[in-house]
Amino acid sequence: MASSGASFKSGGARRKATKKGLVFTVMIVGASGCGKSTFINTLCENPVILRKDHADAEKAAQLKTIGLAPTTVELDEDGLKLSLTVVDTPGFGDNINNEPAFEDILGYIEHQYEEILAQESRIKRNPRFQDNRVHVLLYFIQPSGHSLREMDIEFMRLLGARVNVIPVIGKADSMTPQELNAFKKRIMEDISHYKIPIYDFPYDEEEDDEETIEENNELRSLLPFSVIGSEDEVVISGRRVRCRQYPWGVVEVDNSKHCDFSKLRYMLLSSHLHDLKDITHDVFDDDDEQD
């Protein structure tokens, strides 16, 4: 039952790819103020997520519920059309008690799987049905410089079982290079100690070629990715650069020495997009079907 479903899906997906372009859903989770919305806007090169209105001081003290709102953007990656759906999670980690938030997000992800399952079991399927399954979840870690916090560990462990989780360090321009390396090392130690399942660029020793293996190893060594986001563009020595301007210097978003943003973007939208989708469809969906 599962295998026949898979072959039907892949055939249909290939046809869909050439006609409508690729479909990809990314969910971004993390405490507020980590740079999530700026990251999304930087990734899509467009102000997709509008700035929250923080001016109301009264609202600052109130209990916040998670607002899960998918937004779809059409991107053009090397000539290939990509319909990217981004799900932002404003309000996560903002409250005094954040445990209820976990259930909300997990519920959303499971709901998407249930929808697909319901669609596939129908006799007459809706051809215009949008597949909203989350293909990858970027979890933003606060740049504390110490190690993972309780909330990070619990959340990634809970969701790593249902979706591809990639840990990301937001606002990476608050750490010096040595601090950043030490921080990354400690996070990876935490992840292996607490056995948190993440997407760590798996490769097959026998099947994949040397280049792929090398690429995956390189990306794995960069985990967790450090990102800096900016929507402001400045002209520096004749070229337009996305950057953040401080009194002591200018941080460039696309400079791979300053942060891993460009590598992350390339990995997400070009090289590993299909891998992430396949894992979502095969591994996580199969778990669901067997239930």
Added chain:
Amino acid sequence: MAPPATSGPVSVGIANLPNQRHKIVSRKGASYNIMVVGESGLGKTTFINTLFTALMRDYKRPEQRFAKQLDRTVQIDVVRADIEEKGFNVRLSVIDTPGFGDYANNTDCWVPIVQFLDEQHQHILNHETVPNRKTDDLRVHACLYFIQPTGHTLKPLDIEVMKQLCTRVNLIPVIAKADTITPADMLAFKDRIRDCISTHNIQVFTPAVHSEDEDATRRNTSILAAMPFSVIASENDVQVNGQTVRGRQYLWGVAEVENEAHCDFKKLRNLLIRTHMHDLITSTHEHHYETHRVAKLTASGRSDDDPALQARRGFEAKMKEEEAELRKKFTEQVRLEENRFRQWEQKLISERDRLNEDLDKQHSLVKQLEEELEEIIAARKR
């Protein structure tokens, strides 16, 4: 009593009092207690070490983080040091609060901190009436609350905790890791924080602005305008333009700790140590300690009036009570008596009725007999 002799323009030496005070204070030294509150990873330890240019606190050892159990409590850590500068001694205590705000559920995480503050005030209060009054004074003179540099606004946890702390201690909000925010964003962030603080009526420590010295007034105004202070902390020295400064070395430049254009560290240090240290110490004693004292004493039933007045009031109250009781007793008696009379009346009435009935019966009997007699007499005559 004769009026005191007025002294003309003769200097007696009263103006020398500040100098004497200076000698006394510099001999005795001072005890200064600072508390730092904030989530872990905000640079509190680095800040304290930078402030006193000495390794006051050890950094958290990352190797130990797997060993300890996550017991989800907030601890109070006190580190003491004796600092000496130009012959002047300060007994410094730094109180850290590890575990604050670090968990998924942070409800009531401020309770251990508030309890600690209250305990210190209570400790001094208890020692007021003890024969030997010399005791360790651990009342917190300044509490630095570290705000996360989100760039948005205050979080609900920040607001709740600051509300609880501001009534017990001099609260100074500080924006941590200020090298994450660009200057324009920083101004907007500070505005929003100030807005939040005033909307929720949080009383942060505001130094008095006006003083006799022009310089001081100007300094105080600039300090006030910069609150909440943005800080960058570092213990490392880096080279900038041939000079050695404290700062953080990035690939794109050096963020300097003591550069006023980069952050407000200097202003905060001046406030805490150079200019307002005495202010903080005295306002803790005169304002916060007094508030605590008044609250505790009125709660236990004591009041300010002198004994005679109090006794009289107590006596009057007692009189009123007795009067009310007598009145009640009186009405009760009256009621009882009335009842008794009524019953008596009823009895008399029923007695009268009975007698009347008897009388009637006798009457009718007599009548009957009379009639019989007349019949007999009438029958005889015939």
